[in-house]
Amino acid sequence: MSKHVAISPEEAADRLAIRELIEGYAHCADRRDAKGQMSLFTADTHFVVYMNAKDPTPSQELHSREALAPVFAELNKYDATTHFLGQSTIFTLTGDRGTGETYCLAHHVTADGGSRRLMVASLRYLDRFVKMDGVWLFAERRLYVDWLEERGLS
Template identity: 35%
Template sequence: MTHSHNENQVRRILDLYAHYADTRQAKKQADLFAPDAVFNVFAAGNEETPAQTFKTPAKILAVCENLKRYKTTFHFNGQSLIEIAPDEHFATAETYTLAYHEIDVAGKNSLMNVAIRYNDEFIKIADTWKFKQRNLYIRFVDTKYGIDSQQI
């Protein structure tokens, strides 16, 4: 496989993660992770120790299923800097994402926009790229209460 083909495959995993989140396909989203993967959430954005760590397939699936508590979500991936290792079995990526979460708060429709920077490590298992480690860094959260959202 060519270097650019591997890069495209890694980019597809990043996009599938967002797609599966928004379409509530938690099992498919969790299956993007290697069996021994680690998913870290850094709530303040720059701390050295994650606020939460998930290390088993069951716990990663639970994180993915947790998105069901929102009426809707909308993940928009921006730039991704992807590096494929020379052996083409390991890769890293830094991806910027805006994640919108619509939820009812005290009887009012509310929207939470989370600016996220992901730092990821990937491993190729049987010619398929999987997340080996996903670090989610929350850069900022913007919340609007009492919005009037219309589904079109």
């Protein structure tokens, strides 16, 4: 357990803004707001996907905000998604930079004819944040898929 000390109002505001950034990402994903989701990243962002969290080789690596468009558009193949956020931990926060980790259970529903299927992905995001013009953004987001489960829905 970490020892809690008093923090300044500015640090408290930064921590809240970072949490809202993380929540905004999930909200935009579930609403299929790819432009809104992309706006949460720096222009030169680094986005890395590890479909197998135990494999050190990324499945996908992108190097700009614009490169995120097809990744976020891929969510359109689902009838519905729910990204349920778990714990978010800020590891470091100094001035206009920070690092953190967020857990997420991402639910993806597909419908094919009369049958519906659910895929649940256990995700972890390792993030680097940067504050630009007073706004916190993702400078780097590493997405790790820890496990997947698929099942039929009634």
